[in-house]
Amino acid sequence: MVEAAIWFWIPLILVPIGIWLAVSGKAKNLGKILSVTGFILVLISSWTVPSSDSTAAGHLLLSIMAPSLLLAYGIHGMIFGGNVPVGKLDNTARWSGALAVIISIVIFCLMHWYSLTPLWRNGEVNPYWIVFWPTFLLFSTSLCSVASFALITFGDDRFSESIKLASLSVVMTGVALAAIVFDGYLTTAEEFRDYLWLAAADIIGTVVGIMMAIGAFAIVIWTYEKSLPPPKNSLPPSDEEIKHVVELAASHIGGEEE
Numbered sequence: 001m002v003e004a005a006i007w008f009w010i011p012l013i014l015v016p017i018g019i020w021l022a023v024s025g026k027a028k029n030l031g032k033i034l035s036v037t038g039f040i041l042v043l044i045s046s047w048t049v050p051s052s053d054s055t056a057a058g059h060l061l062l063s064i065m066a067p068s069l070l071l072a073y074g075i076h077g078m079i080f081g082g083n084v085p086v087g088k089l090d091n092t093a094r095w096s097g098a099l100a101v102i103i104s105i106v107i108f109c110l111m112h113w114y115s116l117t118p119l120w121r122n123g124e125v126n127p128y129w130i131v132f133w134p135t136f137l138l139f140s141t142s143l144c145s146v147a148s149f150a151l152i153t154f155g156d157d158r159f160s161e162s163i164k165l166a167s168l169s170v171v172m173t174g175v176a177l178a179a180i181v182f183d184g185y186l187t188t189a190e191e192f193r194d195y196l197w198l199a200a201a202d203i204i205g206t207v208v209g210i211m212m213a214i215g216a217f218a219i220v221i222w223t224y225e226k227s228l229p230p231p232k233n234s235l236p237p238s239d240e241e242i243k244h245v246v247e248l249a250a251s252h253i254g255g256e257e258e
Contacts, residue, residue, distance in 0.1 A: 004052035008045040014038030046120070056120050060128040063118035067107040074100030082161065101168075108136070109175060112184045125186045134192055135199035137176040142203065144169035 018035025021027045041048070043065070045058035077097025081089045110116045112133055118126040148165035151158040179192045237245075 003049045004054055007041060007048040008052060008054055008058065011038035011041035011045075015042070050121065056126050056128050059120055060118055060126050060132060063111075063126065063129075064108075064132070067104040067111075070100050070107070071104035074098065074102075074104060078164075083157075105171070105175070108133070112179060112187070113182070114185055117185045117187070119186075130187055130191060130195050131199070134176070134179070134196040135202065137172055137179070138196065138199045139203060141169050141172040141176065144172065 014034045015038040016035075018031040018033070018038060021031025022035065023031075042058040043062045045052070045055040046062070049055055074097040077089060077093035077100065079097075080087050081091060081093030081095075081097060107116070111118065111129075118129045120126040144165045148162045148169060151165065152162040155162070176196070180189055180196065183189050184192065
């Protein structure tokens, strides 16, 4: 337990603390060092403290880091290589970004249906992988479909981007359906279906919780505003205040030099 605290939990705590220090500007360099060091220690925790079950999370992060970074690069290129007013990249960034997204999705599929499946200890599948994979597919499908609908509903001249997001949503849906029907390299379709339902429950619960939190906050603000007395009318300006304003206006409106 002491080794797990030193090599996993304390470094994990240092990551948000370092990010907060870097963002707040109070100790930017120290914050970057703390967050990067903590993140690296979390990634290698499966070697530094292999006896702890918690290190499976660090092992999964290390396993999916490459396709995740490739996916982030692709999304960045596809967004800022298009018609954006700020931070626009070269037009080729859209094509390279689309290629990076496709390659990252292919790698994730190979991690499910081929020998790239993250193995933790004794040749067993990382327990967090079967949780991450259906959640990733379901969240990606939902996010792309909602974003596509939002673009075509509220955006102007965004039909092309909406079609691309809808196409990506269809692709992710196809991958999820394939995982439901066909067994993976080391996981069965039945296991995937079970965790897919759990992922759906997690996402729905998160959305409902956020909506309830926003609703409760709005009710509190509305109740507080309603309890306040109506604002009183301010008194008319006195002669001294009017004289002072006139003097200020006269001192700034000369017109001789203009």
